[in-house]
Amino acid sequence: MIGWALNFALGAVGVAMLLCGWRLLRGPSAIDRVLALDTLYINVVALIILLGIQRRSSLLFEAALIVAMLGFVSTVALARYLSRGDVIE
Amino acid sequence: MDVLTWGVELAVAALLVVGGAFTLIGAIGMTRFADFFMRLHAPTKATTLGVGGLLLASMALGWSAGMVGVHELMIALFLFVTAPVSANLMAKAALHLRVGSKAPPPEDLRRD
Numbered sequence: 001m002i003g004w005a006l007n008f009a010l011g012a013v014g015v016a017m018l019l020c021g022w023r024l025l026r027g028p029s030a031i032d033r034v035l036a037l038d039t040l041y042i043n044v045v046a047l048i049i050l051l052g053i054q055r056r057s058s059l060l061f062e063a064a065l066i067v068a069m070l071g072f073v074s075t076v077a078l079a080r081y082l083s084r085g086d087v088i089e
Numbered sequence: 090m091d092v093l094t095w096g097v098e099l100a101v102a103a104l105l106v107v108g109g110a111f112t113l114i115g116a117i118g119m120t121r122f123a124d125f126f127m128r129l130h131a132p133t134k135a136t137t138l139g140v141g142g143l144l145l146a147s148m149a150l151g152w153s154a155g156m157v158g159v160h161e162l163m164i165a166l167f168l169f170v171t172a173p174v175s176a177n178l179m180a181k182a183a184l185h186l187r188v189g190s191k192a193p194p195p196e197d198l199r200r201d
Contacts, residue, residue, distance in 0.1 A: 002093075005102035009109030009143065016116030016136075023120050023128075031183045032125055038175055039119055039132035045164065046112055046140045053105075053147050061147075061160035068164060072171040076178055083182035 010050050017043045034078045041071025097153045101146045108142025111135050124191045125183050133176040141165055 020043060024036035045064045052060035077087050093101075118131025144165045148158035 001098050001102045002105070005105035005109075009105045009112075012109035012113040016113045019116040019120045029125065029183075029186065029188050031179060031186060031188060032128065034182070035119065035125070035129060035132065035179055038179070039116065039136055042132070042136050042140055042168070042172075043112060043116070045168070046108070046136075046143050049140070049143050049147055049161075049164070050105075053143075053150060058160060061164060065160065065164050065167065068167050068171070072167075072175060075175040079175070079178035079182040083178075083185040 006050065006054055010047070010054075013043055013046050013050065017047070030082055031079075034075060034082065037078070038071060038075045041067060041075070045071070093153055097149065101149050104142050104146035104149065108139045108144075108146060111139030111142060113139075115139060125188045126180070126190050126192070129176060129180060129183075133172055137168060137172045140168055 017040060020036050020040040024033055024040065027033040027036055045068050048060050048064040048067065052058065052064070081087050112135075115132045115135030115137075118135060119128050122128045122131060144158075144161045148161045151158040151161070
């Protein structure tokens with residue numbers, strides 16, 4: 001039962017990443033692309049967690065934490081660049 | 090995997106299905122909604138809840154094996170703290186860029 005649910009969750013996260021990539025390529029404005037990139041980072045965290053459940057490895061969770069931190073910092077930097085024209089004043 | 094009781098297995102499977110479904114719903118909302126401020130709603134709430142469900146599933150598996158899920162707890166805390174902050178910054182940037190909105194402005198707050 002867990003194997004079936006794991007496959008379902010992996011497929012759902014994969015389709016979600018494809019939809020994020022579509023919005024990232026198509027987004028009408030720059031801030032839409034920033035939103036798509038932020039969602040893509042969160043989906044990557046979900047995918048690494050699912051791989052960690054599948055492989056029974058706790059090493060992958062540290063990778064997920066690092067990806068989450070990088071995603072937050074890059075979103076903050078891009079949003080500040082779009083709103084102020086500068087990242088660090 | 091073979092020493093799990095029936096209840097733990099059912100709980101983990103349900104959490105995995107719910108988490109994956111919420112992640113997918115967030116991405117569908119981000120793709121299908123009409124303007125940016127509607128699109129901001131879907132991933133910041135539904136996707137964060139979905140990742141929380143997946144982390145709870147991983148923590149339940151760890152608890153059934155006698156481990157404390159410190160890593161999962163740290164990831165969940167970090168995501169739940171940073172998701173509103175990044176959403177707020179993106180909304181501020183969109184207001185500054187004057188991204189088009191489909192909603193009518195409120196009566197008592199006409200800009201310009």
